Amino acid sequence: MAVEFLDVALSELTTLKVGGTAQRVVRVTTEAELVELVAECRNIGSPLLILGGGSNVVCSDSEFDGTVIVVATTGMQWSEDRVRVSAGEDWEEFIVDALDRGFGEFTPLSGIPGTVGATPIQNIGAYGVEISDLIESVSVLDRETLCQSEMQPDQCAFAYRSSIFKMQPDQYVVLAVTYRLTPTVEIEVKYPQLATVLNVSVGDRVPAAVVRDSVIKLRGSKSMVVDISDADSNSTGSFFINPTVERGVAPVGCPRYPLRSGDPREDSHVKLSAAWLIENSGVTKGFTLHPEKSTIRVSRNHSLAIANLDSGSAEEVLELASHMRQKVFQQFGIELEVEPILVNCALSDLLR
């Protein structure tokens, strides 16, 4: 087995740059190695953390008492109408490859960091597209039975920033994702902010390559693209998801978005802007709880992100996140839900 043992703290493997050491960190580059290592961990009872690009996790400062597997498996099998992509492939590189081959429908999801294997975990989404729209199936390894299977979308419980993989985090390892391919040169612009940047109307069709460039530019202006020259992008992206509430509960003035068509709550509920709720609870961009000493703050470019400007800790991230959630709850009675996966750590209890 040609696995690589890494001598690094989790802070070096995550975009938020927090997290302590682990008993062992192993990087695997083939599916066979991945399957073998998961089996070994199960057999010896070693707690397991699967990591891709580390862009959607907050790891505790204390030691992870088990094995961290960094999934770096590669391989893409293209056919006329689908492609099977290994979990460790870089998501952005896949989008570029697909675009070059005439499949531009992934471009609204450009600039989201991380690996292909993580795309179904929280059903990544941006600018009116969710990856579940484009997934044909997900190849998984069951961590308990060690059986491999191909899960169809209706078995994945995909929802807004959620899936069975996020809800049952210790059950599956994603080995590969198969995406449907439809030749797409132009794509429909579904998101008002993107339409404004493109100088078109929602519903217009625009070349996919142009959409990609505009999405990356727009995301860059909000520090939503990982960039080593931009400390505000040391984050997990959005720290909270946009809450879904009954229409009557929505605060006056808060931007609201319709639920996806087909959602059973479509007529009675709306999705609210978590960024607006945070700002209007008194927590502004750049806010920090400890101005003299902490480098953890609300991103200066996006009130929904928590950024680690230098060498902050997970504890400080959780303290700030707890404060933000408390402020929104006090002001609006709405409980924000954390988007990234918290590894061996938690926000403090909400004071009711």
Ligand SMILES: Cc1cc2nc3c(=O)[nH]c(=O)nc-3n(C[C@H](O)[C@H](O)[C@H](O)COP(=O)(O)OP(=O)(O)OC[C@H]3O[C@@H](n4cnc5c(N)ncnc54)[C@H](O)[C@@H]3O)c2cc1C
């Ligand atoms: C600047 C920035 C912008 C972002 N913008 C967006 C956005 O617009 N939309 C969006 O949806 N997300 C966004 N994110 C969040 C994040 O990039 C995505 O969720 C991404 O898919 C995570 O990929 P990853 O490989 O880094 O996953 P990781 O952070 O490594 O892992 C995330 C979770 O998935 C699990 N996991 C990872 N790989 C596997 C696997 N092969 N099998 C089983 N479990 C696995 C991990 O155990 C963990 O629980 C953003 C993050 C950042 C830092």
